[in-house]
Amino acid sequence: METRYIKKKTAKLYTNDTDGGYEQILIYGEEVKTSGQPMNGRIKATYRNKYEGYVNTDELMVNGELEIYFIDVGQGDAALVVTPNRKKILIDGGANGQAKGFLQWKYQLADLASPDLVIDLMVLSHADGDHLKGLIDILEHPKIEVKRILHNGIGLFDGMDEKSGDRSADGNYLTTYHSGLADLQNLQLRNPFDDWIALIQQKNIIYTAVNHETGFVDTGDPVIAMEILGPVIAHDAVGNPRFKWFKNHPHTINGHSVVFSIQYDKVRILFSGDVNIEGSKYLLEHPGTEQKLRANVLKTPHHGSHEFHPPFLAAVRPQISVVSSGDSPDHGHPRANFIGAIGLASRSRAPLVFSTEIASTFTDVNEIDLMEVVPDGSLSINDIIGARLFKKRLNGMINVRTDGKDLYAMRRVTAWYWWESYGPLHAEDFPTIL
Missing domain, CATH: 2.30.30.40 (SH3 Domains)
Structure with missing residues (x-):
């Protein structure tokens, strides 16, 4: 064959x-x-x-091209990039087992005869649970091998000034920083971050912090350029790295998400983690970053929340935007003003804005289905009379593919035509940087 x-x-x-x-x-x-x-x-x-x-x-x-799978993990982020030379980059994992389930389905990991799956590079944009917890499930999978992990250098701790660590005397900087496992010795880690670190140590995975000083990362595929744009870090008087403090812990850890681009020929994709207003402003203040933010495809910041910075979106000017969000818990994502803003910022006269939450499909659960939902009899039909129940029929996976010149974007639908599909869309305005 x-x-x-x-x-x-x-x-x-x-x-x-x-x-x-x-x-x-x-x-x-x-x-x-x-x-x-x-x-x-x-x-x-x-x-x-x-x-x-x-x-x-x-x-x-004969040859494969660049594939990006924006995985529906509900309220959270997860994406898989498969490069033309079949290197695999996994970005975040959501808060549940849905990213693991997708990998098991795609690579048939339930089949004992199937080869193990190698994740060449895993990126944790930041250590919030809706990005981290699903990665723990993946690290625990017996048929998945992870070679290298990149992260933003901010952990979760007990017994410090903040969950993310200690702050400088003037309160303007987060000073607790870790790159490798050795930097976490003798520190009291908080769940689920301690489970994450224990697994990395147990499996002897290369674990490295990245920031704007990192520059390009070797993905193992010579036709792909991956460049780290954030977080932007500062240094104290003796050169130790530290993070600008953004009001509180949630704003700081989100604002310093790992932000990076992947470029294949004339197509650039930007992954923005949960970067917020403060983090976006800080990135744009760094010389040269605004130009590097330009991208044809954008994994939008922070699930399409209201905490977005219009100049950041204007710097990206995407043709295709993907919002990763869910309704449990329901934060109202994606927000109406964000959807309007990302459309307005697009470089295209017909921008594509996808949402994993909107792309998912639900159907009514009838009485026969209810017996499947509660087979142990813990709830009876009478217990649920008056309630309207639904089950997910299709996950809201968003597929983006490119040959480096043209873009294709698709999502599954339940109608007879099977796919809502777009393309080829010509990739606009980018020089080759390889």
């Missing part, structure tokens, strides 16, 4: 090599295994080792 990839926005996995019946709709960049000789312009193909059929030979390409 030979590995091939879909090179059209959407293509069909036909039931045979002659008529129009089909089993699946495949999107740009999807991997198939082909075998045998072409007949009638089609070749036998297997998708996900599960679905067999035929694809048109003129809809296949």
